[in-house]
Amino acid sequence: MLNEVASFLNSAVSGCGATAHTPEVGHGHVLVESAHLHACAKALNESDEFDMNVLQVVSGVDYPERIEVNYMLASFTKNTEMILKVKLPKTSPTETVEVDSVVDIWKSANFLERETYDMLGVVFKNHPDHRRILCPEDWEGFPLRKDYVVQKEWEGMEINPAHKVNSGDHFFFKDVIAKMGGDEKKVTYSWKSDAEA
Amino acid sequence: MIEIDGKEIGDLSSFNTEKIKSDLLTLNMGPQHPATHGVLRVEIKTDSEIIAEATPYLGYLHRCFEKHVENVDYRGVIPFVDRMDYLGAMGMEWGYSLTIEKMLGTEVPRRAEYIRVLVAELQRIAGHLLFFGTYAIDLGAFSPFLYAFDEREKILRFFEELSGARLLYNYVWIGGVWNDITDDQLRRIKKFIDNFDEELKVFHSLVGENKIFIERTANVGIVSEEMAYQYGATGPVLRGSGIDWDLRKKRPYGIYEEFDFDVQVGRGEKGTLGDCWDRYDVRVREMHESVKIVRQCLEGIEEGSIMGKVPKVLKVPEGEIYMRTECPRGELGYHLVSDGGKTPYRLKVKSSCFTHVSMLPEMAPGQMVADFVASIGSIDIVLGEVDR
Numbered sequence: 001m002l003n004e005v006a007s008f009l010n011s012a013v014s015g016c017g018a019t020a021h022t023p024e025v026g027h028g029h030v031l032v033e034s035a036h037l038h039a040c041a042k043a044l045n046e047s048d049e050f051d052m053n054v055l056q057v058v059s060g061v062d063y064p065e066r067i068e069v070n071y072m073l074a075s076f077t078k079n080t081e082m083i084l085k086v087k088l089p090k091t092s093p094t095e096t097v098e099v100d101s102v103v104d105i106w107k108s109a110n111f112l113e114r115e116t117y118d119m120l121g122v123v124f125k126n127h128p129d130h131r132r133i134l135c136p137e138d139w140e141g142f143p144l145r146k147d148y149v150v151q152k153e154w155e156g157m158e159i160n161p162a163h164k165v166n167s168g169d170h171f172f173f174k175d176v177i178a179k180m181g182g183d184e185k186k187v188t189y190s191w192k193s194d195a196e197a
Numbered sequence: 198m199i200e201i202d203g204k205e206i207g208d209l210s211s212f213n214t215e216k217i218k219s220d221l222l223t224l225n226m227g228p229q230h231p232a233t234h235g236v237l238r239v240e241i242k243t244d245s246e247i248i249a250e251a252t253p254y255l256g257y258l259h260r261c262f263e264k265h266v267e268n269v270d271y272r273g274v275i276p277f278v279d280r281m282d283y284l285g286a287m288g289m290e291w292g293y294s295l296t297i298e299k300m301l302g303t304e305v306p307r308r309a310e311y312i313r314v315l316v317a318e319l320q321r322i323a324g325h326l327l328f329f330g331t332y333a334i335d336l337g338a339f340s341p342f343l344y345a346f347d348e349r350e351k352i353l354r355f356f357e358e359l360s361g362a363r364l365l366y367n368y369v370w371i372g373g374v375w376n377d378i379t380d381d382q383l384r385r386i387k388k389f390i391d392n393f394d395e396e397l398k399v400f401h402s403l404v405g406e407n408k409i410f411i412e413r414t415a416n417v418g419i420v421s422e423e424m425a426y427q428y429g430a431t432g433p434v435l436r437g438s439g440i441d442w443d444l445r446k447k448r449p450y451g452i453y454e455e456f457d458f459d460v461q462v463g464r465g466e467k468g469t470l471g472d473c474w475d476r477y478d479v480r481v482r483e484m485h486e487s488v489k490i491v492r493q494c495l496e497g498i499e500e501g502s503i504m505g506k507v508p509k510v511l512k513v514p515e516g517e518i519y520m521r522t523e524c525p526r527g528e529l530g531y532h533l534v535s536d537g538g539k540t541p542y543r544l545k546v547k548s549s550c551f552t553h554v555s556m557l558p559e560m561a562p563g564q565m566v567a568d569f570v571a572s573i574g575s576i577d578i579v580l581g582e583v584d585r
Contacts, residue, residue: 026300026516026533053426056521057547059532070532072519072547076426076435076442083519108429111555119263134256134584143261144543 002028005050005082012043029070029083037086038100044073044084045105051075052082055106058113060120062145065089067097067120088122093147101127119144221249224566228257234331234573235580239557241569248569251561253554258584263544270539271297271511272371279365281546282582284327287320287356288524290369295450296520296531297371298505300513308501309373310452315494316356316368318487319386322393323352324525325480325487328577332477333404335574336413341404348396351389358382372507378498387495394488401481405474414477415468418560418572422471428559429552432527433483434576437463437476444523456493458486473575480577512539526550526577546585550578 002020009018009032016036022028032040044052052073059070066089074081088097101124103109113124114133121142124130132139140151150159222245227238236257242250262281266274278293279286291313298305305313330345353363359376360368368375404410420430425438435442443460445453461482463475515537521530527549534543553576560572 023516025514026518026535029517054429056429056528057530057532057545059519059543059545059547061534061543061545070517070519072530072532076440079447081519083517106429107427107559108552108555111551115551119261134259134261136256143264148264 001080002030002082005030005044008047008049009040009043012047013039016040027083029085031085031087034086034088034099037084038102038105040084041071041073041102041105050080051077053077055102055108055112056081058109058116060116060122060144062120064146065091067122069099069116069122071102093145094141096121096123098123098125100125103127118142121145226569228254234578235583237554237573237578237580237583239569239573241561241566243566246565246567248561248564248566251558251569253557255551255554255580256584258580260585262585263546266541266544268540271513271541274541274544275370276365276367278546279367280581281548281585282524282526282529282550282579283364284579285320285324285525286364286366287316287369288522289529290366291317291451292520292522292524292529292531294369294371295522296518296533297511297513299520300516300518300533300535301371301507301511303372303505303507305373305451305505306502307452307499308377309503309505311494311498312374312378312503313369313451314453314456315378315386315491315498316359316374318490318494319352319355321487321525322484322491323349325484326352328480328574329400329404329477332574332577333410335570336410338404338407338410341400344396344400344403348393355382355386355389370504371511373502373504377503383495383498386491390488390491390495394485397481397484397488405478405481411467411474413567413571414473414575416472417468417568418473418564418575419469420471420476420556420560424556424559425471428556430527430556431549431552432523432525433476433479434527434549434553434556436461437479438471439463439465439475444521444528448521450520450522455497456490458489461486473571476575476577510539512537513541521547524549526579526582527553548582548585550576550580550582553578554583 002022006018006020009016013036017033019031020028021031044050052075054074054076056072056074061068066087069086071084073084086099088099090097099122101113111133113127114131116122117124118132118134119142131137141148221242224241224243225238226241228236238254240252240254241248262277266277275290275293278289281289326345326349330342333341356366357363359378360366420434420438422438422440425435425440439462441460441462446460461479463470463479465475467474513535515535517534519530519532521528529549530547532545533541536542561569
């Protein structure tokens with residue numbers, strides 16, 4: 001099915017560069033150029049053949065040089081589902097990346113995109129209510145980035161005091177995390193590629 | 198003309214009420230409010246009793262479990278997912294185990310599959326009973342809560358016997374289940390189920406057919422078919438809008454395709470299709486369907502092992518997967534990205550409650566405050582799952 005979606009997108013949206021990826025393990029996805037994401041989503045939503053009428057979830061994944069944003073689309077009329085993926089390159093760890101919002105196509109995107117912004121620092125252009133949702137509005141950093149370090153203080157409260165820093169002693173794979181190149185004193189660990197590259 | 202004590206006070210019809218401007222009053226519902234089912238804050242702007250605008254503020258229970266599990270091995274994640282929907286923990290565990298099993302290609306023994314269906318359906322009954330009780334409290338009726346919790350307690354007692362915990366079970370494991378079920382327990386479940394089916398009819402006649410309850414819920418908080426799709430609603434909220442969609446039927450997982458049951462959809466019996474009463478009604482009828490499934494489970498359960506072959510050190514092959522299951526409150530999806538290591542690279546949870554909360558700003562305008570309480574109750578959210 002992914003191949004049909006990719007060829008449909010290539011004919012419907014010129015220059016979107018849709019490619020289908022079907023791995024041996026797990027689920028495949030359709031990768032499109034981030035600049036054409038909105039047009040692709042609209043085409044999939046409006047097409048009679050695919051009729052992707054539900055956006056189930058927006059899931060961002062952080063990698064060293066890019067952030068991937070996955071849109072889990074489903075058609076409840078045709079009983080199909082697929083993953084639409086965009087890759088957003090980033091040059092520095094703290095930088096936010098940008099992609100078009102799809103709120104005007106699926107209203108469920110409103111909260112889901114806000115969560116993705118909150119957790120991963122993906123800015124959605126043309127979003128009607130672009131704020132943090134789970135963290136406080138003045139929170140610093142994006143927690144689900146791999147290099148995130150908890151801020152020291154928030155509203156006068158010390159939130160990561162030394163005696164409460166997670167030493168990681170109780171982790172089953174403390175040495176594994178250390179091997180991955182992470183500092184096990186932090187609540188987070190760095191990318192695997194740092195140690196192995 | 199209005200006369201008070203024989204004096205005319207003027208003709209009220211000459212007043213132009215449109216000229217009287219009233220300011221919107223901003224009120225906070227929550228974060229600790231009995232009708233918000235947890236720590237949800239909804240900022241409502243009201244014009245006297247009528248709501249003009251509602252904005253939910255989430256995050257009071259945010260623990261960022263998605264970050265924590267990146268440091269925990271695959272088996273260790275299960276207690277974390279328990280704590281999302283703490284009222285439907287069996288469903289959460291099953292969905293997660295299924296995701297990992299799909300990636301590993303593990304075969305789950307038949308007995309374990311039966312036990313999973315059994316506990317998941319009992320959990321569905323327990324979850325819907327909690328909805329039944331607390332929803333009645335939201336609407337001002339206290340006694341249904343006591344009836345519902347009496348029955349729910351029996352299920353929790355059974356789960357406690359099975360897993361050692363009342364709410365956070367850590368029972369469904371990758372490859373099977375933790376503990377075997379005895380014949381005596383099965384016999385007692387049979388007894389409970391037979392009794393419960395009759396009890397539930399009484400409960401429904403007490404609450405669902407009650408004139409006051411119908412007045413409070415019919416034609417209130419209508420979710421149309423279009424709106425349900427737009428907001429990605431799932432579970433009883435979607436079915437309450439008259440859409441025949443249940444993952445257990447449409448995309449069967451486990452051994453659900455072997456069971457005979459019906460998908461219950463809203464019928465708009467007391468008011469408009471997709472109103473609060475429909476969502477309530479769908480849940481009650483779903484409990485009857487769950488009873489049917491549990492019965493078939495008890496008849497069909499096979500002897501054998503309860504744990505499949507899973508390597509001691511779990512390493513999930515590189516790749517990604519998106520699996521979803523039908524939990525009491527809607528569809529639960531896990532997006533797992535693995536880099537071939539011993540811990541998940543990324544585990545994203547699709548929470549049905551989260552998407553249902555996003556419907557509130559559209560449901561609220563034009564509602565009375567009391568009707569808004571009825572609307573929040575009818576979508577049956579658990580804040581542990583919303584905030585994760």
